[in-house]
Amino acid sequence: MEIELNGKIIRTEEKSLKKFVQKVGDGAQVVIYNGFQVDMRQEREIKDGDIITLIKKGVMPDKDELEAMICARFTPGLYRKFKNAKVAVAGLGGLGSNIAAMLARSAVGKLLLVDFDTVEPSNLNRQNYYIKHLGMKKCDAMKEIIKEIDPFIEVECKCVRLGYENCAEVLKGYKYICEAFDGAESKAMITEVVCGNMSGNFDGSVLVAASGMAGIEDANEIKTVKRMKNLYVCGDMVNGAQVGRGLMAPRVAICAGHQANMILRLIAEEKEDE
Amino acid sequence: MRLNGEETEVKEEMSIGKLLEEKGYRRERVAVELNGEILPKNKYDDTMIKNDDVIEVVSFVGGG
Numbered sequence: 127m128e129i130e131l132n133g134k135i136i137r138t139e140e141k142s143l144k145k146f147v148q149k150v151g152d153g154a155q156v157v158i159y160n161g162f163q164v165d166m167r168q169e170r171e172i173k174d175g176d177i178i179t180l181i182k183k184g185v186m187p188d189k190d191e192l193e194a195m196i197c198a199r200f201t202p203g204l205y206r207k208f209k210n211a212k213v214a215v216a217g218l219g220g221l222g223s224n225i226a227a228m229l230a231r232s233a234v235g236k237l238l239l240v241d242f243d244t245v246e247p248s249n250l251n252r253q254n255y256y257i258k259h260l261g262m263k264k265c266d267a268m269k270e271i272i273k274e275i276d277p278f279i280e281v282e283c284k285c286v287r288l289g290y291e292n293c294a295e296v297l298k299g300y301k302y303i304c305e306a307f308d309g310a311e312s313k314a315m316i317t318e319v320v321c322g323n324m325s326g327n328f329d330g331s332v333l334v335a336a337s338g339m340a341g342i343e344d345a346n347e348i349k350t351v352k353r354m355k356n357l358y359v360c361g362d363m364v365n366g367a368q369v370g371r372g373l374m375a376p377r378v379a380i381c382a383g384h385q386a387n388m389i390l391r392l393i394a395e396e397k398e399d400e
Numbered sequence: 401m402r403l404n405g406e407e408t409e410v411k412e413e414m415s416i417g418k419l420l421e422e423k424g425y426r427r428e429r430v431a432v433e434l435n436g437e438i439l440p441k442n443k444y445d446d447t448m449i450k451n452d453d454v455i456e457v458v459s460f461v462g463g464g
Contacts, residue, residue, distance in 0.1 A: 221464040306464055310429040313460040317431035322438030340463040353458050354433045366461025373463050 127174035132187075133194025143170040147180065154180035158198040177202055193278045197233050204394055205233060211393045212236035214300035216288055216316060218243070218264040220373055221336050222306030223254035223271075224382035225389075230272040232390055236280040237272065239265050240296060242287035252375040290315055294325035302389050303328075305335035306382070310366065313337060321357050331356060334388045338362040339381035341371045348377060350384045360384035401453040410449060417444035420457065431458045 128135055131150070140146040144166055147157055157164050158179040164170065172178075179198035181187075187195055197205045211234050215222045218241035226237060241264040245255045259267035265283035272281050284296055288307075293316055297303055305316045313335055319325070320333040338361035339348060347362035360381050367373050401408055403423075410419060416439060420427050432439045433456040439447060449455070 217464060219464050308462060308464040310426075310460040310462040313462075314429050314431050314458075317458065317460075318438055318440060321431065321433075322440060324440065335460070336464060337458075337460045338463070340461075354431075354438070354456055355436060357431075357458065359458060361461075363459075364461065365463075367463030378464070 127172070129172060129175065130177045130194075132179055132191045134190075138172070141171050143172050143178070146172060146178070151180050152182065154182045156181035156183065160202050161198070161200055163199070193233075193276075196276055196278075200233070204390075207393055207396065208233045208390065209235045211302065211396075212238070212300060213302040213304065213389055213393075214238040214240065214297050215304045215306055216240045216297065217306035217308065217312075218253075218268050219249065219306065219308055220252040220375075220378035221339075221382045221385065222304065223264070223268055224379050225304050225306055225386045226268050227254050227271060227275060228383065228386035229389065230275045230279050232386070233276060234279065234389075234393075236282070238282045238284065238297075238300060239268050240284045240286065240288060241265050241268075242285060252373055252378045288312070288316065290319065293319040294327050298325070298327035301331050302392060303331060303333050304385050304389060305333055306385070308367070310337075317357060321354055332358070332392055334358045334360065334385045334392075336360045336381050336385055338365045339377045340365045340367040340373050342374055342377065345377060345380050348380050348384060350388050358385075358388050360388065401449055401451065401455060403455050404457060414449050415445050416447045416449065416455070419449060419455070420444065423457070425457060425459055429460050431460075432456070433458075 128137055160177055179195055181195055213229055213234050215226045243264050245259040245262050245264055245267050255267055263285050265285045269281045269283055272279055303320055305313055307313055320328050337359050343365050350358055350360045353359050435454050
């Protein structure tokens with residue numbers, strides 16, 4: 127039978143996972159079997175098509191093995207779909223910086239990052255940046271972070287402010303687009319441009335937007351709702367940022383998680399021939 | 401007409417722009433879908449609501 131071992135297809139006739147690991151494991155302490163880290167005290171039977179990853183802690187693997195190891199905990203079947211997908215993230219603040227990092231951890235093959243702004247200290251309470259990024263363009267900082275998370279992801283940066291005049295041109299060619307702006311007017315703008323598709327650039331595109339994640343209100347109020355034909359809105363829909371109500375890391379990250387998860391669900395549901 | 405899934409009655413001869421105003425929406429913060437198609441903002445004032453129109457208004461609040 128054929129199985130995938132650390133990213134390579136191999137043939138084996140060994141049926142016992144335990145014996146297989148003893149034979150080829152070379153002292154690996156971490157055994158991940160079809161997305162789940164398994165306990166070697168329990169017997170398991172290897173089947174054709176299984177995905178097995180063996181990891182020795184503290185040992186830097188070869189480049190080709192590293193990619194398989196990073197994705198070893200994925201639900202089987204998702205990696206190839208995500209690797210072939212591309213997603214645009216419009217805005218790299220609290221939402222976008224977290225969404226981009228989560229999509230990178232999910233091995234989405236290509237990410238387009240769009241933001242005009244520079245990392246400054248008041249971003250650090252919720253945005254996925256560090257002190258060393260202060261003064262850097264958010265695009266460049268995020269590209270650097272993604273390289274540290276998963277160096278196999280292709281990242282394109284567009285350091286521009288999106289408006290009615292350039293939004294369609296910058297985002298064209300992307301089926302999956304995350305709205306991750308701060309301002310309500312910008313959120314409405316990108317919805318009109320992408321979902322309205324007056325440019326003709328967004329046939330079949332889906333916009334995953336956010337509205338309402340400020341403060342420390344109940345986290346359970348944040349949800350994903352399908353609106354219109356090709357729009358999903360994540361958030362509690364009411365709690366906007368305003369004087370007297372700030373933006374805090376947990377709810378912003380929860381909302382970003384909703385957005386990233388919706389994108390992954392859409393990619394996973396995609397038919398093979400699309 | 402249906403507004404966000406609920407049967408709603410309006411006076412005769414009302415534009416989308418006027419409807420948004422009456423319902424308390426700020427037009428620069430919404431996206432409007434009229435019978436399955438997004439209506440651009442520059443058409444809000446000269447698009448009159450007809451019987452049986454299906455209108456979706458997505459209203460955004462700031463923060464991100």
